[in-house]
Amino acid sequence: MSLRIEIDNLAKHFGEIKAVDGVSFSVRKGEVLGFLGPNGAGKSTTMKMVTGFLTPTRGTVRVCGHDVLQDPIAVKASLGYLPEGAPAYADMTPDGFLKFIADIRGLSGKEKQMAVDSAAERAQIKHVMYQPIETLSKGYKRRVGLSQAILHNPPVLILDEPTDGLDPNQKHEVRMLINDMAHDKAIIISTHILEEVHALCHRNVLIANGQLKFDGTPHELEAMSRYHNAVCVSVVDVDDDSLVAFLTALDYVKEIESLPGARGFRVYPQNGQQITAELSQAIRNNNWQVDSLYAEHGRLDEVFRTITMGGAK
Amino acid sequence: MMNMNNIWFIMKRELSGYFATPVAYVFIISFLLLTGFSTFFVGNFFERGEADLYPFFSIHPWLYVLLIPAISMRLWSEERKSGSIELLMTLPVSVFEAVLGKFLAAWAFTGLALLLNFPLWITVNYLGTPDNGVIFAGFLGSFLMAGGFLAIGACVSATTKNQVIAFVLSLIVSLIFVLSGYGIVLDFFSSWAPVALVDAISSFSFLTHFDAISKGVIDMRDMLYFASVILVWLFANAIVVNARKAD
Numbered sequence: 001m002s003l004r005i006e007i008d009n010l011a012k013h014f015g016e017i018k019a020v021d022g023v024s025f026s027v028r029k030g031e032v033l034g035f036l037g038p039n040g041a042g043k044s045t046t047m048k049m050v051t052g053f054l055t056p057t058r059g060t061v062r063v064c065g066h067d068v069l070q071d072p073i074a075v076k077a078s079l080g081y082l083p084e085g086a087p088a089y090a091d092m093t094p095d096g097f098l099k100f101i102a103d104i105r106g107l108s109g110k111e112k113q114m115a116v117d118s119a120a121e122r123a124q125i126k127h128v129m130y131q132p133i134e135t136l137s138k139g140y141k142r143r144v145g146l147s148q149a150i151l152h153n154p155p156v157l158i159l160d161e162p163t164d165g166l167d168p169n170q171k172h173e174v175r176m177l178i179n180d181m182a183h184d185k186a187i188i189i190s191t192h193i194l195e196e197v198h199a200l201c202h203r204n205v206l207i208a209n210g211q212l213k214f215d216g217t218p219h220e221l222e223a224m225s226r227y228h229n230a231v232c233v234s235v236v237d238v239d240d241d242s243l244v245a246f247l248t249a250l251d252y253v254k255e256i257e258s259l260p261g262a263r264g265f266r267v268y269p270q271n272g273q274q275i276t277a278e279l280s281q282a283i284r285n286n287n288w289q290v291d292s293l294y295a296e297h298g299r300l301d302e303v304f305r306t307i308t309m310g311g312a313k
Numbered sequence: 314m315m316n317m318n319n320i321w322f323i324m325k326r327e328l329s330g331y332f333a334t335p336v337a338y339v340f341i342i343s344f345l346l347l348t349g350f351s352t353f354f355v356g357n358f359f360e361r362g363e364a365d366l367y368p369f370f371s372i373h374p375w376l377y378v379l380l381i382p383a384i385s386m387r388l389w390s391e392e393r394k395s396g397s398i399e400l401l402m403t404l405p406v407s408v409f410e411a412v413l414g415k416f417l418a419a420w421a422f423t424g425l426a427l428l429l430n431f432p433l434w435i436t437v438n439y440l441g442t443p444d445n446g447v448i449f450a451g452f453l454g455s456f457l458m459a460g461g462f463l464a465i466g467a468c469v470s471a472t473t474k475n476q477v478i479a480f481v482l483s484l485i486v487s488l489i490f491v492l493s494g495y496g497i498v499l500d501f502f503s504s505w506a507p508v509a510l511v512d513a514i515s516s517f518s519f520l521t522h523f524d525a526i527s528k529g530v531i532d533m534r535d536m537l538y539f540a541s542v543i544l545v546w547l548f549a550n551a552i553v554v555n556a557r558k559a560d
Contacts, residue, residue, distance in 0.1 A: 051403045054559050077405040087396035089326070091333045096326075103322040104404045132333075148400070 002029040004156050004186030005050065010059035011210075012045050019045045021210035022059070027186040027203075029155070032178065034201030034218075035190040038308050042210040043190040044084050047160050050188070051081045063156055077105075080154040082162055086145030090134035094125050094144045097133060098151060105152040115151050122177055123147035139170045146174065150181065157187040163196065175199050194300040197221065208308035224307070225298030227266075229274050232296065234264025236289040250282060264292065315413075319406045323414025324421070327388075331422055340384060344426045347376055352433065364441025369433055370451040370527040374491050374520055377462045382483035384423065385466025386476045388415050389554060394474040398558050412551045416460075416467050416543075423459045427452065447529035454526030457539035458519050462487050464546035471553040490542075494518025 005027040012020040020042040027033045037043050048054040050061050052072040060067060066074040088097055098119060102112040120126050123143040128136055133144055146162060162178070163171040178187065178200055189200060197204055197218045204221050206214040214221060222228055235243055240258075247256050247267055252275050255268040269275040276295045283290055331337040348369060352358050356368020392398035401411055437443050466483040473479050492498050493514045503511045515521050519542075522535040 048399070048559065053399055053403050073405045073407065076403055079403075081400075081403045083396065083399040083403070085396055087398075087400050089330070089397055090395060091330055092326075096329065100322065100326045101404070103325075104319060104406060106318075106405075 003027070004029055004064055005188065006060075006062040007046070007050065008060045008062075010046065010049060010061060011057045012042075012049060012054060013057045018210050020049070020056075020207075023207060023210070023212050024059075025205050025212065025215055027156075027188060029186050030183055031202050032182050032187045032189060032200055034197050034204040035188055035207070036192065036194075036197070036204055036304065037190075037207040037213075038192065038304075041208050041308070043207065044160055045210075046207070047081075047158050047188065047190060048083075051079060051158055052076055053083075078154055079156040079158055080149035080152065081157075082145045082149045082159045084160040086142045088133050088141065088144055088148070091132055093130050093132055094120065094136075094147070095129040097144065098147060101148050101151050107152065115153075119147040119151040122150065122180075124173060138165045139167065142166060143170075143174070146177070150177075155185055157181070157185055159187065159189045161190055161192075163191070163193065194304060197300055206304070206307055213307045221303055222298030222300060223272065225296075225300070225303045226268070227296045227302065228272050228298035229269050229276075230296045231267045231269070231276055231279055231293065232259060232264060233267060233279065233283070233293045234259075234262075234291040235283060236291045238288055240265075246282075246286065250279070252278060266296075315407065315410055319410045320414040320417065323401075323406065323411055324418040327415050327418035328422060331418075336387075337422065340380065340422075341426045341429060344376070344380055345429060347380070348372065348430055348433075351376070364437055364443040366433060366437055366443070366448050366451055367527070369430070370455060371524075373455045373527075374458065374523060377459055378484060378487045378491055381423070381459060381462035382466050382469075382480045382487065384419050385463050385483055386470050386479040388419060388467045389471035389550075390473050390476050390479045393471075393558070393560075394476075398554075402554075402558055408551045408554055409547075412467070412547055412554060416463060416547055416550075419463045419467065420460050423463065424456055427456060427459065444529065447527075450529045450531050451527040453531070454523050454535070457526070457536065458523045461490070461519060461539050461542040461546075464543040464550070465490065468546045468550040468553055471550055471557060490517070490519050492518070494520030494524075 003026050007026065008024050010020060010023045011018070023042070023046060035043050035046070045054065049056045050063065050068065052068045052075050055069070060069070062068070063075045064078040066078065068075045092100070095116070098116045099112065102115050107115050120129060123146045125140060125143050125147055128140055133141060136144065142162065142165060146159070149157060149159065159178070163174050166174060175196070178189065181187070189196070201218055203217055204214065205212065206221070243265065244256060247253055247265065252270050252273065253267055254270045256265050258265050267275070267279065274295070276293070280290065280293055351372040352369040356372060358368050361368065389398070392401060402408070434448060437448070438445070465486050466479070469483040469486060470479040473482070495518070499511055499515055502514060522538045525532055525535050
């Protein structure tokens with residue numbers, strides 16, 4: 001089995017508050033799992049339990065086959081973890097900090113120097129290696145945290161909001177770095193930046209109020225949108241009434257709405273099926289000239305809102 | 314089973330932290346100034362006309378009450394405040410390895426500050442012919458007692474994210490451990506409490522055990538006392554760290 005992370009019925013209660021309440025999912029080698037959810041949904045708490053920082057109220061976590069309660073040291077040795085906010089020892093330099101991590105990770109001599117060099121290079125912090133971490137910008141601090149997590153080339157990476165607070169260029173670099181490492185690792189990334197779902201993730205897990213709401217591919221997540229496969233169409237030299245009458249008559253069309261602030265209409269299909277080709281053909285059969293016609297994939301922000309707000313009821 | 318390497322790496326990192334900031338230098342200089350001042354002016358080193366370091370050692374419990382919390386206050390509260398405790402506790406190290414590594418760093422640092430008082434030892438040897446065995450015992454006792462204060466301070470530091478609170482609380486707890494052997498306090502108890510209770514209170518005190526060692530009497534029971542004080546507080550430290558790390 002290539003399952004690297006197995007989470008089963010995991011829960012964490014703080015008194016009356018159920019921060020995490022029975023979450024199960026798994027991550028295999030080569031997979032980047034996007035861990036989504038609103039702030040306070042239980043993402044960080046779940047990650048803290050996976051990394052052995054918090055003790056679960058119930059449920060089990062296995063990392064590379066090791067149970068986090070029975071063998072926490074083996075679990076911690078096989079993963080790299082970037083905690084939320086990328087904490088580090090502020091008065092150390094990245095060089096000293098990474099060497100300390102390498103020591104603790106059991107690296108020494110040449111191996112240690114190579115691991116530090118390679119981690120610094122991949123996180124692009126080579127030119128700030130001898131400045132105290134407290135003097136670095138937010139973006140650099142985050143990358144120091146990231147280099148610490150990947151230093152020992154762990155089979156499992158847990159990254160809590162790795163791109164939070166970075167500018168678009170830095171975000172891009174961090175995503176490239178994660179993509180590069182994805183093929184031989186199991187990676188969990190928590191984020192509430194929805195564009196990362198496509199940029200990074202092979203699979204998504206969405207939680208709200210401590211409960212699992214969705215587990216599937218980014219495509220499946222989009223398919224839950226009411227805009228999924230809807231087609232926006234506008235036609236030259238045809239008045240709106242005849243166009244609406246024509247579209248409504250088509251048997252694969254469920255609903256039509258006009259596009260706010262623009263010409264044309266959004267056409268919703270029956271049963272979420274793909275209708276772009278049929279619709280385009282039907283319009284051309286009428287000898288109408290298409291001005292624009294495109295299908296929507298679905299809107300993640302709308303799905304996110306529906307799923308997470310729905311859970312609050 | 315403890316990984317000695319981990320303890321060493323954590324100790325090394327912690328120690329280098331002292332010297333990365335002015336903390337170490339400020340502490341060492343104030344410690345030396347205060348020991349020097351109290352030895353010569355409060356302890357009347359010259360006027361006594363004795364070739365020993367008794368005035369020097371007798372002030373140590375009081376200096377430590379004030380100065381040791383300044384070293385120990387940051388041990389855990391800073392880790393908790395900055396969040397680096399999450400990093401440390403998710404590295405493959407056990408809580409007790411971390412507790413021990415940090416404690417040993419602080420203890421080694423205090424030992425260094427103590428050793429830097431060597432000019433006093435040279436002075437007393439230049440002026441007379443002291444019993445260097447007694448002086449050695451004094452240094453040993455002082456070092457052990459410093460370990461006791463540090464273990465208290467380390468444990469207290471794990472209870473809060475605020476270094477000032479850690480400092481004040483450590484100072485109070487340390488003071489209790491010293492005062493329970495101080496004459497005035499014992500007189501207060503002996504006026505009404507049974508002798509056994511007064512003895513119990515006084516046997517709890519750092520003063521009682523330190524006094525014996527610093528007079529050159531190296532009794533196993535005094536050594537064991539400090540060793541157990543250190544161990545008990547370090548175990549408590551590990552328990553507190555485990556309970557409060559994620560708060």
